[in-house]
Structures are given as C-alpha cells and as structure tokens.
Amino acid sequence: MLATETAKQILIVDRDVAAIEALRQKLSDEGFAVRAITDGAAAVAALSERPPHLVIIDWNMPGYAALSLIKSVQKVQGPRPVRLIILSALTAEHDVVAGLDLGADDYIGKPYSTREVVARVGALLRSHRDDPQRHELYAGHLMLDPSTNRVTAHGRLVNLRVVEYRLLEFLMAHPGRTFNRTQLLTRIWGADSEVDERTVDVNVQRLRKLLSESGCESYLQTVRGFGYRFCAPANQPQLAPPG
Numbered sequence: 001m002l003a004t005e006t007a008k009q010i011l012i013v014d015r016d017v018a019a020i021e022a023l024r025q026k027l028s029d030e031g032f033a034v035r036a037i038t039d040g041a042a043a044v045a046a047l048s049e050r051p052p053h054l055v056i057i058d059w060n061m062p063g064y065a066a067l068s069l070i071k072s073v074q075k076v077q078g079p080r081p082v083r084l085i086i087l088s089a090l091t092a093e094h095d096v097v098a099g100l101d102l103g104a105d106d107y108i109g110k111p112y113s114t115r116e117v118v119a120r121v122g123a124l125l126r127s128h129r130d131d132p133q134r135h136e137l138y139a140g141h142l143m144l145d146p147s148t149n150r151v152t153a154h155g156r157l158v159n160l161r162v163v164e165y166r167l168l169e170f171l172m173a174h175p176g177r178t179f180n181r182t183q184l185l186t187r188i189w190g191a192d193s194e195v196d197e198r199t200v201d202v203n204v205q206r207l208r209k210l211l212s213e214s215g216c217e218s219y220l221q222t223v224r225g226f227g228y229r230f231c232a233p234a235n236q237p238q239l240a241p242p243g
Contacts, residue, residue, distance in 0.1 A: 059088035140232030153214030171230035180227035
C-alpha cells in the first residue's frame with residue numbers, strides 16, 4: 001500500500017539509523033506518510049513545519065532531551081491532538097508508568113518488532129467517529145461521547161489518552177461483563193499486536209487513577225484471577241441521555 005496525500009503523517013525521532021529505516025519502511029508499506037529524523041532539534045523544527053498525526057520518540061535521544069521533545073509535541077497547535085509513542089530500553093513497570101504520566105499515548109520497550117509498532121500505531125490512529133452504531137454512553141456520573149471522543153464526569157472533562165479512551169469505551173459498552181487480559185489486548189490493541197498483558201494492567205491502573213479525580217474509580221473493577229469489568233454503583237444516580 002502506497003502513501004497518498006491523505007495518508008496519516010508520522011514523524012519518527014530515533015538515533016538508531018538502521019532501526020529507524022526499518023520502521024519507516026514498514027509504516028510506509030502500510031500506507032502512512034513517514035518522516036524519520038535522527039536529530040532532536042531538527043525534529044522540533046519539523047513539528048512546527050507540518051504537525052504530524054503521530055510522533056514516535058526514542059527516550060534516549062542524545063543532544064536533545066526526550067522530555068523537551070515531548071513538551072514540543074504537546075505544544076503543537078492544530079485541528080487535532082498529536083499522538084505520541086515512546087520507545088525505550090527501560091521496560092520496568094515504573095518506567096512505563098512514568099512515560100505515560102509524561103504524556104505518551106503508548107510506551108514500547110526495546111528491542112521491538114516493527115510489526116508490533118505498526119499494530120500499535122494503527123490502534124492509536126484508528127478512528128470510529130463515522131461509525132453509525134456508536135452512541136453516547138452513560139453510567140453513574142460518567143458520560144462518553146464517541147462523536148467528539150470526550151469523557152466527562154460530573155460534567156467536567158476527563159483528559160484521557162487514546163488507549164485509555166478506547167479501553168473505557170469498550171468496557172462501558174459492556175457493563176457488568178468481565179474481560180480477561182487477552183480479550184482486552186485483542187479488542188484494544190489488535191489481534192496482531194505483540195503487546196504483553198502487563199500493558200493492560202498499566203493502562204487500567206492509569207485509567208482508574210484518572211477516574212479517581214472525579215470519584216469514579218470504583219466503576220472500573222478488578223476481578224481477581226480473571227480480568228476487569230465496568231460497573232457503576234447501583235446506589236448512585238445515573239446520568240441519562242438528554243430528552
């Protein structure tokens with residue numbers, strides 16, 4: 001598949017020339033318009049010239065701190081948010097959580113397979129806004145609007161990353177049903193993804209933390225030995241569709 005003028009734009013920033021070329025080629029073959037850069041300062045300039053849909057950053061970029069790159073991505077002004085994936089050789093759970101807390105939509109450990117990265121990129125950029133089957137979801141004090149990809153709690157916006165949003169939407173659409181980690185991996189990251197089950201736990205923990213800011217963390221329940229389910233407390237007033 002060849003990239004066209006309407007293809008999703010991806011910027012890769014990585015010091016490893018061989019790895020960056022292999023990833024660039026694989027993403028290009030999948031129809032993405034890819035630009036690969038090995039210099040952090042040049043990457044910042046590229047962000048301002050033409051904001052991409054997604055940026056893939058090597059956490060260990062020399063000469064220009066990855067944190068500065070992340071902040072540059074977050075400052076990009078445009079019609080849509082720029083998605084961000086961090087690549088890193090640091091794969092302990094606290095490293096992954098730290099990367100997500102900095103603002104990354106996803107965190108991929110090195111070494112990685114290009115197939116895995118392509119699967120995760122596809123999951124982040126996949127859009128369902130034109131799907132007529134999707135509708136607003138209401139539970140307790142939460143409302144999820146798929147037409148705008150916004151979640152509100154008590155009427156206030158909950159800032160979620162793409163994966164967190166997709167995870168919440170899926171669970172809200174199946175209230176009371178328990179899903180194991182493999183099922184959630186397949187549904188949220190894709191059947192071809194090589195993401196391990198720990199990624200599910202990390203994103204559930206982060207989603208629960210974000211929901212705790214509005215007192216809704218108990219909606220996301222852990223079923224020990226199996227997985228997770230969404231269930232709004234029965235003793236709370238339920239939001240309802242307008243009209």
